[in-house]
Amino acid sequence: MTKVAVDLGTTATGEPAEMDLEELLSTRLLVQGNSGSGKSHLFRRVLEQSAGWVQQAIIDPEGDFVSFSERFGHVVVEADRTPSELGRIAARIRQHRASVVLNLEGLDAEVQMSCAAAFLNGLFDADRHYWFPMLIAVDEAQIFAPSMAGEVADEARRISLGAMTNLMCRGRKRGLAGMIATQRLAKLAKNVAAEASNFLMGRTFLDIDMARAADLLGLDRRQAERFRDLEPGHFVALGPALSRRPIPIRIGPVETAGRSGRPVLMALPEASPEAMADLIFTAGADEPDTLPAPVRREPLPTRELLERVAANRAGAAPAPQRLEEEAEPDPEAEAERQAVVDAIFADLMADPEAAFRPVQMLYQDFVTHCRLKRVGDGGLDMAGFRRRLALARAGVGAAAEDENWMEVVRRSEELPEDMQGVYLLLAKAARDAAPCPSDEVLARAYGSHSPSRGRFLLTYMAERGYIAAETDFRGNRVVSIAGSDWRTGAGTSGKRTPGTTPRMRRA
Ligand SMILES: Nc1ncnc2c1ncn2[C@@H]1O[C@H](COP(=O)(O)OP(=O)(O)OP(=O)(O)O)[C@@H](O)[C@H]1O
Numbered sequence: 240m241t242k243v244a245v246d247l248g249t250t251a252t253g254e255p256a257e258m259d260l261e262e263l264l265s266t267r268l269l270v271q272g273n274s275g276s277g278k279s280h281l282f283r284r285v286l287e288q289s290a291g292w293v294q295q296a297i298i299d300p301e302g303d304f305v306s307f308s309e310r311f312g313h314v315v316v317e318a319d320r321t322p323s324e325l326g327r328i329a330a331r332i333r334q335h336r337a338s339v340v341l342n343l344e345g346l347d348a349e350v351q352m353s354c355a356a357a358f359l360n361g362l363f364d365a366d367r368h369y370w371f372p373m374l375i376a377v378d379e380a381q382i383f384a385p386s387m388a389g390e391v392a393d394e395a396r397r398i399s400l401g402a403m404t405n406l407m408c409r410g411r412k413r414g415l416a417g418m419i420a421t422q423r424l425a426k427l428a429k430n431v432a433a434e435a436s437n438f439l440m441g442r443t444f445l446d447i448d449m450a451r452a453a454d455l456l457g458l459d460r461r462q463a464e465r466f467r468d469l470e471p472g473h474f475v476a477l478g479p480a481l482s483r484r485p486i487p488i489r490i491g492p493v494e495t496a497g498r499s500g501r502p503v504l505m506a507l508p509e510a511s512p513e514a515m516a517d518l519i520f521t522a523g524a525d526e527p528d529t530l531p532a533p534v535r536r537e538p539l540p541t542r543e544l545l546e547r548v549a550a551n552r553a554g555a556a557p558a559p560q561r562l563e564e565e566a567e568p569d570p571e572a573e574a575e576r577q578a579v580v581d582a583i584f585a586d587l588m589a590d591p592e593a594a595f596r597p598v599q600m601l602y603q604d605f606v607t608h609c610r611l612k613r614v615g616d617g618g619l620d621m622a623g624f625r626r627r628l629a630l631a632r633a634g635v636g637a638a639a640e641d642e643n644w645m646e647v648v649r650r651s652e653e654l655p656e657d658m659q660g661v662y663l664l665l666a667k668a669a670r671d672a673a674p675c676p677s678d679e680v681l682a683r684a685y686g687s688h689s690p691s692r693g694r695f696l697l698t699y700m701a702e703r704g705y706i707a708a709e710t711d712f713r714g715n716r717v718v719s720i721a722g723s724d725w726r727t728g729a730g731t732s733g734k735r736t737p738g739t740t741p742r743m744r745r746a
Protein backbone atom coordinates (compact mmCIF):
# COMPACT_ATOMS: atom_id res chain seq x y z
CA MET A 240 0.00 0.00 0.00
CA THR A 241 1.44 3.32 -0.97
CA LYS A 242 1.36 5.97 1.63
CA VAL A 243 -0.41 9.25 1.02
CA ALA A 244 2.02 12.00 1.87
CA VAL A 245 0.90 15.54 2.52
CA ASP A 246 3.56 17.89 1.25
CA LEU A 247 4.11 20.44 4.01
CA GLY A 248 7.09 22.27 2.58
CA THR A 249 10.81 21.77 3.03
CA THR A 250 13.17 20.60 5.74
CA ALA A 251 16.27 22.51 6.82
CA THR A 252 18.30 20.51 4.31
CA GLY A 253 15.94 21.44 1.50
CA GLU A 254 14.21 18.10 1.25
CA PRO A 255 10.45 17.77 1.03
CA ALA A 256 8.81 17.75 4.45
CA GLU A 257 5.98 15.27 4.37
CA MET A 258 3.22 14.13 6.65
CA ASP A 259 1.76 10.64 6.40
CA LEU A 260 -1.95 11.23 6.04
CA GLU A 261 -3.14 7.79 7.14
CA GLU A 262 -0.91 7.89 10.16
CA LEU A 263 -2.18 11.38 10.94
CA LEU A 264 -5.76 10.12 10.89
CA SER A 265 -5.07 7.81 13.77
CA THR A 266 -2.63 9.95 15.70
CA ARG A 267 -3.96 13.51 15.38
CA LEU A 268 -2.10 16.81 15.21
CA LEU A 269 -1.47 19.74 17.51
CA VAL A 270 -0.06 23.03 16.24
CA GLN A 271 1.15 25.73 18.58
CA GLY A 272 2.66 29.12 17.91
CA ASN A 273 2.23 32.74 18.88
CA SER A 274 0.09 35.09 16.87
CA GLY A 275 1.63 35.54 13.44
CA SER A 276 3.78 32.40 13.65
CA GLY A 277 1.93 30.92 10.67
CA LYS A 278 -0.52 28.40 12.18
CA SER A 279 -3.44 29.33 9.99
CA HIS A 280 -1.18 29.31 6.97
CA LEU A 281 0.00 25.83 7.99
CA PHE A 282 -3.58 24.66 8.40
CA ARG A 283 -4.40 25.97 4.98
CA ARG A 284 -1.42 24.17 3.51
CA VAL A 285 -2.34 20.84 5.12
CA LEU A 286 -6.00 21.16 4.20
CA GLU A 287 -5.26 22.17 0.61
CA GLN A 288 -2.78 19.32 0.16
CA SER A 289 -5.12 16.72 1.62
CA ALA A 290 -8.45 17.96 0.26
CA GLY A 291 -8.37 15.48 -2.59
CA TRP A 292 -7.62 12.56 -0.29
CA VAL A 293 -9.77 12.83 2.75
CA GLN A 294 -13.10 14.23 3.83
CA GLN A 295 -12.67 17.43 5.85
CA ALA A 296 -14.61 19.55 8.28
CA ILE A 297 -13.09 22.92 9.09
CA ILE A 298 -14.32 24.68 12.21
CA ASP A 299 -13.66 28.23 11.15
CA PRO A 300 -13.95 30.95 13.83
CA GLU A 301 -12.88 33.73 11.45
CA GLY A 302 -14.57 32.77 8.19
CA ASP A 303 -11.08 32.31 6.76
CA PHE A 304 -11.73 29.07 4.92
CA VAL A 305 -14.90 29.95 3.11
CA SER A 306 -12.82 30.17 -0.09
CA PHE A 307 -12.40 26.38 0.06
CA SER A 308 -15.88 26.08 -1.34
CA GLU A 309 -14.82 27.59 -4.68
CA ARG A 310 -11.49 25.86 -4.95
CA PHE A 311 -12.27 22.44 -3.46
CA GLY A 312 -16.04 22.25 -3.37
CA HIS A 313 -16.46 22.39 0.40
CA VAL A 314 -19.99 23.16 1.49
CA VAL A 315 -20.18 26.17 3.78
CA VAL A 316 -22.40 25.54 6.80
CA GLU A 317 -23.59 28.81 8.27
CA ALA A 318 -24.48 29.20 11.93
CA ASP A 319 -28.07 30.24 11.32
CA ARG A 320 -29.29 26.88 12.49
CA THR A 321 -30.73 25.53 15.69
CA PRO A 322 -28.56 23.06 17.63
CA SER A 323 -30.73 20.13 16.62
CA GLU A 324 -30.67 21.18 12.97
CA LEU A 325 -26.91 21.44 13.08
CA GLY A 326 -26.68 17.99 14.61
CA ARG A 327 -28.79 16.53 11.82
CA ILE A 328 -26.76 18.35 9.19
CA ALA A 329 -23.61 16.90 10.73
CA ALA A 330 -25.08 13.40 10.51
CA ARG A 331 -25.84 13.91 6.81
CA ILE A 332 -22.33 15.23 6.26
CA ARG A 333 -20.97 11.93 7.48
CA GLN A 334 -23.46 9.94 5.49
CA HIS A 335 -22.70 11.73 2.22
CA ARG A 336 -19.02 12.28 2.97
CA ALA A 337 -19.17 15.97 2.22
CA SER A 338 -16.25 18.23 3.03
CA VAL A 339 -17.49 21.30 4.84
CA VAL A 340 -16.55 24.59 6.47
CA LEU A 341 -18.48 25.55 9.60
CA ASN A 342 -18.46 29.33 9.41
CA LEU A 343 -18.57 30.88 12.89
CA GLU A 344 -17.43 34.32 11.84
CA GLY A 345 -18.79 37.25 13.79
CA LEU A 346 -20.44 35.25 16.57
CA ASP A 347 -19.82 35.76 20.28
CA ALA A 348 -17.36 33.27 21.74
CA GLU A 349 -20.13 31.62 23.68
CA VAL A 350 -22.27 31.12 20.61
CA GLN A 351 -19.26 29.83 18.70
CA MET A 352 -18.72 27.28 21.43
CA SER A 353 -22.29 26.03 21.47
CA CYS A 354 -22.44 25.94 17.71
CA ALA A 355 -19.19 24.01 17.29
CA ALA A 356 -20.26 21.64 20.05
CA ALA A 357 -23.60 20.85 18.42
CA PHE A 358 -21.82 20.26 15.15
CA LEU A 359 -19.00 18.12 16.53
CA ASN A 360 -21.40 16.06 18.60
CA GLY A 361 -23.45 15.47 15.47
CA LEU A 362 -20.36 14.16 13.66
CA PHE A 363 -19.44 12.08 16.66
CA ASP A 364 -22.88 10.55 17.11
CA ALA A 365 -23.28 9.55 13.47
CA ASP A 366 -24.53 6.07 12.73
CA ARG A 367 -21.67 3.56 12.67
CA HIS A 368 -22.31 2.79 9.02
CA TYR A 369 -20.89 6.22 8.29
CA TRP A 370 -17.72 6.17 10.32
CA PHE A 371 -15.58 7.06 7.33
CA PRO A 372 -12.26 8.75 8.02
CA MET A 373 -12.58 12.47 8.34
CA LEU A 374 -10.13 15.23 9.19
CA ILE A 375 -11.56 17.79 11.62
CA ALA A 376 -9.57 21.01 11.70
CA VAL A 377 -10.08 23.34 14.65
CA ASP A 378 -8.10 26.56 14.49
CA GLU A 379 -8.05 28.69 17.68
CA ALA A 380 -8.81 25.53 19.63
CA GLN A 381 -8.42 27.35 22.95
CA ILE A 382 -11.78 28.99 22.24
CA PHE A 383 -13.47 25.61 22.16
CA ALA A 384 -11.42 23.82 24.78
CA PRO A 385 -10.24 26.47 27.23
CA SER A 386 -8.08 25.33 30.11
CA MET A 387 -9.70 27.72 32.54
CA ALA A 388 -13.14 29.04 33.20
CA GLY A 389 -13.27 32.41 31.54
CA GLU A 390 -15.82 35.02 30.63
CA VAL A 391 -18.19 32.56 29.03
CA ALA A 392 -20.97 30.75 30.84
CA ASP A 393 -20.00 27.48 32.51
CA GLU A 394 -22.65 25.60 30.60
CA ALA A 395 -21.31 26.64 27.18
CA ARG A 396 -17.79 25.79 28.29
CA ARG A 397 -18.79 22.40 29.62
CA ILE A 398 -20.58 21.41 26.43
CA SER A 399 -17.86 22.68 24.14
CA LEU A 400 -15.09 21.10 26.15
CA GLY A 401 -17.01 17.83 26.15
CA ALA A 402 -17.32 17.89 22.37
CA MET A 403 -13.62 18.65 21.91
CA THR A 404 -12.65 15.93 24.37
CA ASN A 405 -14.80 13.46 22.48
CA LEU A 406 -13.19 14.51 19.23
CA MET A 407 -9.63 14.16 20.47
CA CYS A 408 -9.98 11.27 22.93
CA ARG A 409 -12.69 9.06 21.51
CA GLY A 410 -12.96 10.17 17.90
CA ARG A 411 -10.45 7.80 16.33
CA LYS A 412 -12.65 4.71 16.46
CA ARG A 413 -15.36 6.69 14.74
CA GLY A 414 -13.05 7.85 12.00
CA LEU A 415 -12.67 11.39 13.32
CA ALA A 416 -9.15 12.79 13.35
CA GLY A 417 -8.67 16.09 15.14
CA MET A 418 -6.14 18.61 13.96
CA ILE A 419 -6.05 21.57 16.30
CA ALA A 420 -4.11 24.80 16.56
CA THR A 421 -3.64 27.23 19.39
CA GLN A 422 -1.67 30.38 20.11
CA ARG A 423 -1.04 29.39 23.66
CA LEU A 424 -0.73 25.86 24.92
CA ALA A 425 -1.32 27.04 28.46
CA LYS A 426 -4.78 28.22 27.43
CA LEU A 427 -5.77 24.90 25.90
CA ALA A 428 -7.33 22.20 28.07
CA LYS A 429 -4.63 19.66 28.93
CA ASN A 430 -6.59 16.52 28.15
CA VAL A 431 -7.42 17.81 24.69
CA ALA A 432 -3.81 18.72 23.88
CA ALA A 433 -2.50 15.46 25.32
CA GLU A 434 -4.33 13.26 22.83
CA ALA A 435 -2.36 14.50 19.84
CA SER A 436 0.75 12.48 19.03
CA ASN A 437 1.97 14.78 16.27
CA PHE A 438 3.24 18.27 16.95
CA LEU A 439 4.18 21.25 14.92
CA MET A 440 5.62 23.88 17.22
CA GLY A 441 6.06 27.40 15.96
CA ARG A 442 7.47 30.51 17.53
CA THR A 443 6.66 30.63 21.23
CA PHE A 444 7.62 33.40 23.64
CA LEU A 445 6.09 32.69 26.99
CA ASP A 446 7.91 30.38 29.39
CA ILE A 447 4.75 28.67 30.48
CA ASP A 448 3.86 27.74 26.89
CA MET A 449 7.41 26.70 26.21
CA ALA A 450 7.38 24.45 29.26
CA ARG A 451 4.17 22.79 28.17
CA ALA A 452 5.53 22.33 24.65
CA ALA A 453 8.71 20.80 26.02
CA ASP A 454 6.65 18.41 28.15
CA LEU A 455 4.57 17.28 25.21
CA LEU A 456 7.57 16.81 22.95
CA GLY A 457 9.72 15.21 25.60
CA LEU A 458 12.40 17.87 25.28
CA ASP A 459 14.29 19.50 28.08
CA ARG A 460 13.77 23.19 28.69
CA ARG A 461 17.02 24.17 27.05
CA GLN A 462 16.10 22.39 23.83
CA ALA A 463 12.71 24.07 23.91
CA GLU A 464 14.41 27.46 23.92
CA ARG A 465 14.77 27.13 20.17
CA PHE A 466 11.04 27.84 19.78
CA ARG A 467 11.77 31.42 20.69
CA ASP A 468 13.86 32.03 17.59
CA LEU A 469 11.65 30.38 15.01
CA GLU A 470 10.62 32.61 12.13
CA PRO A 471 7.05 32.83 10.87
CA GLY A 472 6.24 29.80 8.77
CA HIS A 473 8.91 27.70 10.50
CA PHE A 474 7.91 24.86 12.81
CA VAL A 475 9.55 22.01 14.66
CA ALA A 476 7.89 18.74 13.67
CA LEU A 477 7.63 15.59 15.72
CA GLY A 478 5.39 12.56 15.79
CA PRO A 479 4.58 9.26 14.06
CA ALA A 480 3.08 10.99 11.01
CA LEU A 481 5.94 13.49 10.79
CA SER A 482 9.33 12.50 12.12
CA ARG A 483 10.68 10.34 14.88
CA ARG A 484 12.96 13.15 15.99
CA PRO A 485 12.18 16.84 16.21
CA ILE A 486 13.10 18.42 12.89
CA PRO A 487 12.75 22.02 11.76
CA ILE A 488 10.60 22.51 8.70
CA ARG A 489 9.43 25.40 6.64
CA ILE A 490 5.82 25.44 5.49
CA GLY A 491 5.36 25.93 1.74
CA PRO A 492 3.07 28.32 -0.09
CA VAL A 493 -0.71 28.05 -0.29
CA GLU A 494 -3.15 28.39 -3.19
CA THR A 495 -6.20 29.85 -1.55
CA ALA A 496 -6.29 33.12 0.29
CA GLY A 497 -7.59 33.78 3.76
CA ARG A 498 -8.56 37.18 4.92
CA SER A 499 -5.92 37.66 7.55
CA GLY A 500 -2.65 39.13 6.43
CA ARG A 501 0.30 40.74 8.10
CA PRO A 502 -0.37 44.33 9.00
CA VAL A 503 1.50 46.62 6.62
CA LEU A 504 2.18 50.27 7.36
CA MET A 505 0.47 52.65 4.96
CA ALA A 506 0.93 56.34 4.37
CA LEU A 507 -1.82 58.27 6.15
CA PRO A 508 -4.27 60.24 4.04
CA GLU A 509 -3.54 63.93 3.66
CA ALA A 510 -6.63 65.86 4.56
CA SER A 511 -7.19 69.09 6.42
CA PRO A 512 -8.74 68.79 9.89
CA GLU A 513 -11.91 70.42 8.51
CA ALA A 514 -12.17 67.95 5.65
CA MET A 515 -11.55 65.07 8.04
CA ALA A 516 -14.19 66.36 10.44
CA ASP A 517 -16.60 66.51 7.55
CA LEU A 518 -15.77 62.92 6.63
CA ILE A 519 -16.34 61.47 10.07
CA PHE A 520 -19.40 63.48 11.10
CA THR A 521 -21.50 62.94 7.98
CA ALA A 522 -22.72 59.65 6.60
CA GLY A 523 -21.05 58.58 3.36
CA ALA A 524 -23.12 57.80 0.28
CA ASP A 525 -22.35 54.10 0.58
CA GLU A 526 -23.37 53.86 4.22
CA PRO A 527 -26.51 51.90 5.01
CA ASP A 528 -28.88 54.00 7.06
CA THR A 529 -30.36 50.99 8.80
CA LEU A 530 -29.18 48.82 11.64
CA PRO A 531 -27.67 45.51 10.61
CA ALA A 532 -29.96 42.52 10.93
CA PRO A 533 -29.29 40.57 14.11
CA VAL A 534 -27.74 37.12 13.81
CA ARG A 535 -30.45 34.59 13.27
CA ARG A 536 -30.73 31.79 15.80
CA GLU A 537 -34.06 30.04 15.96
CA PRO A 538 -36.14 29.77 12.81
CA LEU A 539 -39.69 28.75 13.70
CA PRO A 540 -42.92 28.45 11.84
CA THR A 541 -44.88 31.61 12.80
CA ARG A 542 -44.73 32.53 9.14
CA GLU A 543 -46.74 29.47 8.28
CA LEU A 544 -49.34 30.49 10.75
CA LEU A 545 -49.57 33.96 9.27
CA GLU A 546 -49.71 32.62 5.76
CA ARG A 547 -52.48 30.38 6.84
CA VAL A 548 -54.46 33.15 8.47
CA ALA A 549 -53.93 35.30 5.40
CA ALA A 550 -54.85 32.53 2.98
CA ASN A 551 -57.92 31.85 4.99
CA ARG A 552 -59.11 35.44 4.88
CA ALA A 553 -58.52 35.51 1.15
CA GLY A 554 -60.90 32.59 0.91
CA ALA A 555 -58.28 30.15 -0.30
CA ALA A 556 -58.00 26.66 1.08
CA PRO A 557 -55.78 26.72 4.14
CA ALA A 558 -52.94 24.30 4.43
CA PRO A 559 -54.21 21.37 6.46
CA GLN A 560 -52.37 20.92 9.70
CA ARG A 561 -52.52 18.06 12.14
CA LEU A 562 -55.28 16.33 10.28
CA GLU A 563 -53.59 12.99 9.78
CA GLU A 564 -56.73 11.09 10.65
CA GLU A 565 -58.62 12.50 7.65
CA ALA A 566 -57.18 10.87 4.59
CA GLU A 567 -58.35 13.38 2.00
CA PRO A 568 -59.25 16.72 3.63
CA ASP A 569 -62.16 18.39 1.92
CA PRO A 570 -61.12 22.01 1.27
CA GLU A 571 -64.60 23.34 1.81
CA ALA A 572 -65.10 21.59 5.12
CA GLU A 573 -61.67 22.71 6.19
CA ALA A 574 -62.38 26.37 5.34
CA GLU A 575 -65.59 26.14 7.32
CA ARG A 576 -63.80 24.60 10.24
CA GLN A 577 -61.15 27.32 10.07
CA ALA A 578 -63.83 30.00 10.11
CA VAL A 579 -65.22 28.46 13.29
CA VAL A 580 -61.76 28.47 14.87
CA ASP A 581 -61.20 32.11 13.81
CA ALA A 582 -64.49 33.12 15.39
CA ILE A 583 -63.61 31.37 18.65
CA PHE A 584 -60.28 33.10 18.69
CA ALA A 585 -61.81 36.50 17.97
CA ASP A 586 -64.32 36.01 20.81
CA LEU A 587 -61.53 35.18 23.16
CA MET A 588 -59.64 38.32 22.20
CA ALA A 589 -62.73 40.49 22.52
CA ASP A 590 -62.55 40.18 26.30
CA PRO A 591 -60.54 43.23 27.46
CA GLU A 592 -58.99 41.18 30.24
CA ALA A 593 -57.70 38.61 27.77
CA ALA A 594 -54.44 40.44 27.35
CA PHE A 595 -53.60 39.87 30.98
CA ARG A 596 -54.58 36.28 31.41
CA PRO A 597 -51.86 33.64 31.36
CA VAL A 598 -51.55 32.00 28.02
CA GLN A 599 -52.13 28.51 29.45
CA MET A 600 -55.56 29.54 30.73
CA LEU A 601 -56.46 31.20 27.46
CA TYR A 602 -55.41 28.10 25.60
CA GLN A 603 -57.57 25.91 27.82
CA ASP A 604 -60.52 28.18 27.12
CA PHE A 605 -59.78 28.08 23.46
CA VAL A 606 -59.58 24.31 23.31
CA THR A 607 -62.75 23.92 25.38
CA HIS A 608 -64.66 26.11 22.93
CA CYS A 609 -63.14 24.25 20.00
CA ARG A 610 -64.26 20.93 21.45
CA LEU A 611 -67.77 22.28 22.01
CA LYS A 612 -67.90 23.34 18.37
CA ARG A 613 -66.44 20.00 17.32
CA VAL A 614 -63.30 21.32 15.72
CA GLY A 615 -60.85 19.30 17.84
CA ASP A 616 -58.13 21.54 19.23
CA GLY A 617 -58.61 24.05 16.44
CA GLY A 618 -55.48 22.81 14.69
CA LEU A 619 -53.32 24.72 17.15
CA ASP A 620 -51.03 23.23 19.71
CA MET A 621 -49.85 25.30 22.64
CA ALA A 622 -46.89 26.76 20.73
CA GLY A 623 -49.02 27.60 17.72
CA PHE A 624 -51.62 29.18 19.96
CA ARG A 625 -49.01 31.23 21.72
CA ARG A 626 -47.76 32.61 18.45
CA ARG A 627 -51.20 33.41 17.19
CA LEU A 628 -51.89 35.13 20.47
CA ALA A 629 -48.69 37.14 20.12
CA LEU A 630 -49.81 38.30 16.71
CA ALA A 631 -53.28 39.14 17.92
CA ARG A 632 -51.93 41.10 20.89
CA ALA A 633 -49.74 43.05 18.51
CA GLY A 634 -52.84 43.74 16.46
CA VAL A 635 -51.36 42.54 13.21
CA GLY A 636 -53.93 39.99 12.03
CA ALA A 637 -53.32 39.27 8.38
CA ALA A 638 -50.84 41.78 7.04
CA ALA A 639 -48.88 38.74 5.96
CA GLU A 640 -48.58 39.31 2.23
CA ASP A 641 -45.92 41.98 2.47
CA GLU A 642 -42.36 40.65 2.02
CA ASN A 643 -40.80 43.10 4.48
CA TRP A 644 -43.37 42.25 7.03
CA MET A 645 -42.67 38.54 6.60
CA GLU A 646 -39.02 39.25 7.23
CA VAL A 647 -39.91 41.01 10.47
CA VAL A 648 -42.08 38.08 11.47
CA ARG A 649 -39.25 35.71 10.75
CA ARG A 650 -36.98 37.72 12.99
CA SER A 651 -39.58 37.86 15.73
CA GLU A 652 -39.39 34.08 15.88
CA GLU A 653 -35.89 34.28 17.29
CA LEU A 654 -37.21 36.02 20.39
CA PRO A 655 -38.73 34.24 23.36
CA GLU A 656 -42.31 33.40 22.45
CA ASP A 657 -43.95 35.77 24.90
CA MET A 658 -41.92 38.68 23.56
CA GLN A 659 -42.75 38.16 19.93
CA GLY A 660 -45.98 40.11 20.13
CA VAL A 661 -44.23 43.10 21.66
CA TYR A 662 -41.65 43.11 18.92
CA LEU A 663 -44.34 42.90 16.25
CA LEU A 664 -46.26 45.70 17.89
CA LEU A 665 -43.18 47.91 17.69
CA ALA A 666 -42.51 46.83 14.13
CA LYS A 667 -46.03 47.66 13.12
CA ALA A 668 -45.83 51.12 14.64
CA ALA A 669 -42.45 51.64 12.97
CA ARG A 670 -43.69 50.49 9.60
CA ASP A 671 -46.58 52.94 9.78
CA ALA A 672 -44.33 55.64 11.27
CA ALA A 673 -46.91 55.83 14.07
CA PRO A 674 -45.90 57.16 17.48
CA CYS A 675 -43.85 54.74 19.52
CA PRO A 676 -46.12 52.75 21.86
CA SER A 677 -45.91 53.66 25.53
CA ASP A 678 -44.53 51.40 28.24
CA GLU A 679 -48.07 50.48 29.27
CA VAL A 680 -49.04 49.42 25.78
CA LEU A 681 -45.88 47.35 25.42
CA ALA A 682 -46.44 45.70 28.78
CA ARG A 683 -50.00 44.95 27.82
CA ALA A 684 -48.91 43.22 24.62
CA TYR A 685 -46.72 41.11 26.85
CA GLY A 686 -49.63 40.27 29.10
CA SER A 687 -48.56 42.46 32.02
CA HIS A 688 -49.99 45.51 33.75
CA SER A 689 -46.61 46.83 34.78
CA PRO A 690 -45.03 49.68 32.76
CA SER A 691 -41.58 48.81 34.08
CA ARG A 692 -42.02 45.48 32.32
CA GLY A 693 -42.48 47.46 29.10
CA ARG A 694 -39.16 49.22 29.59
CA PHE A 695 -37.44 45.94 30.39
CA LEU A 696 -38.70 44.49 27.11
CA LEU A 697 -37.28 47.38 25.14
CA THR A 698 -33.90 47.04 26.81
CA TYR A 699 -33.88 43.31 26.20
CA MET A 700 -34.54 43.67 22.51
CA ALA A 701 -32.17 46.59 22.09
CA GLU A 702 -29.31 44.77 23.78
CA ARG A 703 -29.71 41.89 21.41
CA GLY A 704 -29.73 44.09 18.36
CA TYR A 705 -33.37 43.66 17.32
CA ILE A 706 -34.26 47.28 17.75
CA ALA A 707 -32.66 50.56 18.62
CA ALA A 708 -34.54 52.69 21.12
CA GLU A 709 -33.52 56.32 21.25
CA THR A 710 -34.83 59.20 23.22
CA ASP A 711 -35.05 62.53 21.52
CA PHE A 712 -34.15 65.66 23.39
CA ARG A 713 -37.73 66.21 24.31
CA GLY A 714 -37.72 62.94 26.14
CA ASN A 715 -39.78 61.15 23.50
CA ARG A 716 -38.96 57.68 22.43
CA VAL A 717 -38.22 56.60 18.87
CA VAL A 718 -37.70 52.96 18.00
CA SER A 719 -36.01 51.67 14.82
CA ILE A 720 -36.36 48.09 13.68
CA ALA A 721 -33.03 46.43 12.86
CA GLY A 722 -32.67 45.15 9.33
CA SER A 723 -35.22 47.61 7.94
CA ASP A 724 -35.53 51.36 7.60
CA TRP A 725 -38.70 51.40 9.68
CA ARG A 726 -38.81 53.91 12.47
CA THR A 727 -41.60 54.91 14.78
CA GLY A 728 -42.60 58.49 15.29
CA ALA A 729 -41.83 60.10 18.63
CA GLY A 730 -43.96 58.67 21.42
CA THR A 731 -44.04 59.39 25.10
CA SER A 732 -42.61 56.48 26.99
CA GLY A 733 -45.10 57.11 29.75
CA LYS A 734 -42.25 57.26 32.22
CA ARG A 735 -42.30 61.02 32.60
CA THR A 736 -44.42 62.22 35.48
CA PRO A 737 -46.11 65.63 35.43
CA GLY A 738 -43.80 68.39 36.52
CA THR A 739 -40.67 66.80 35.12
CA THR A 740 -41.09 68.06 31.58
CA PRO A 741 -37.61 68.45 30.15
CA ARG A 742 -36.14 71.86 30.61
CA MET A 743 -35.28 72.41 26.97
CA ARG A 744 -38.91 72.89 26.15
CA ARG A 745 -38.65 76.60 26.68
CA ALA A 746 -41.27 78.94 25.34
N1 LIG B 1 5.05 29.49 5.51
C1 LIG B 1 4.68 30.72 5.18
N2 LIG B 1 5.03 31.25 4.02
C2 LIG B 1 4.65 32.49 3.68
N3 LIG B 1 3.90 33.29 4.46
C3 LIG B 1 3.52 32.81 5.64
C4 LIG B 1 3.88 31.51 6.07
N4 LIG B 1 3.36 31.31 7.29
C5 LIG B 1 2.71 32.44 7.59
N5 LIG B 1 2.80 33.33 6.62
C6 LIG B 1 2.21 34.66 6.61
O1 LIG B 1 2.36 35.24 7.90
C7 LIG B 1 1.16 35.88 8.33
C8 LIG B 1 0.66 35.32 9.65
O2 LIG B 1 0.38 33.94 9.49
P1 LIG B 1 -0.92 33.26 10.10
O3 LIG B 1 -2.12 34.08 9.88
O4 LIG B 1 -0.92 31.88 9.58
O5 LIG B 1 -0.51 33.30 11.63
P2 LIG B 1 -1.25 32.63 12.87
O6 LIG B 1 -0.24 31.85 13.60
O7 LIG B 1 -2.45 31.92 12.42
O8 LIG B 1 -1.64 33.89 13.72
P3 LIG B 1 -2.91 34.08 14.69
O9 LIG B 1 -2.62 33.23 15.88
O10 LIG B 1 -2.88 35.53 15.03
O11 LIG B 1 -4.11 33.66 13.93
C9 LIG B 1 0.16 35.70 7.21
O12 LIG B 1 0.14 36.85 6.40
C10 LIG B 1 0.71 34.53 6.42
O13 LIG B 1 0.36 34.62 5.07
Ligand SMILES: [Mg+2]
Binds near residue numbers: 278280378
Ligand atom coordinates in the same frame (compact mmCIF):
# COMPACT_ATOMS: atom_id res chain seq x y z
MG1 LIG C 1 -4.49 32.17 12.77
